[in-house]
Amino acid sequence: MRRHVVLWIALAVTSVVLSAAAAFETRASRLQAIKTVGIVSAIGEEMSLTQAGLTALGNTGQSASISAWGLDEMMIVQQATTLLSPRFRVQPVSYRRAAFAAIRDSAVAPVNLLRSDPFKELVRSDVTPQGLDAYIVITRARSKLGNGRNVEGVGLAEYRTLLADYGLIHALYEVRVIDGKSFDVIEKRAAAPLDNTGTLRLAGPSGPVDETFGGSASGERLRAAIADLITRSLPITLGDMHLTDSP
Secondary structure: OHHHHHHHHHHHHHHHHHHHHHHHHHHHHHHHHOOEEEEEEEOOOEEEEEEEEHHHOOOOOEEEEOHHHOHHHHHHHHHHHHHHOOOOEEOOOEOOHHHHHOOOOOOOHHHHHHOOOHHHHHHHHHOEOOOOOEEEEEEEOEEEEOOOEEEEOEEEEEEEOOOOEEEEEEEOEEEEEEEOOOOOEEEEEEOOOOOOOOOOOOOOOEEEOOHHHOOOOHHHHHHHHHHHHHHHHHHHHHHHOOOOOOO
């Protein structure tokens, strides 16, 4: 009886390993077959302003427009094009950025697992031209701050305790590779933290707020700091997804 149990466990483990290897091989081969891509970016039209901790009870999230910064078109699309061009033929695409930015994950995690990825149909219906091998879709990601309050996308967050105040900026995003024919999600990955050594941490690119963000030039300093998070993290994220050639 014991030998049978061990045999069944061994067979189960082998099946899982083989399934994972097959999935990786399929994903790798589908990425290898991609020649033409279009880039969709929708993370930088507004900045969230979040307070958490002792003073945040009852506070609602606020936001401010940063569309004048041009993060999506002037930074993310341009940088992604430069990074991807050695391997793919990157073609300009048109899309309604607001439609992609409006999609949010459900607050109930199991719902996100059960429902179909909402960006698949949006790429099919809202992006032109159609017919490219794949579309690289870059949208906001979410992380928990302090006592569990969610923050997402580009933002400025403050967390207060009895002993100290902590502040940080964040640029949380995730990248999808969507097949241009079947519209299946070939690969999906959230950008990882960069220097995750501070007291207050998020599961994505972030950095501490200091006194340089005050004064009349604070807007430009804030824009530059957010730009730095994206500029440093995007090559790592695309490399981790095997979308760029190894140096």
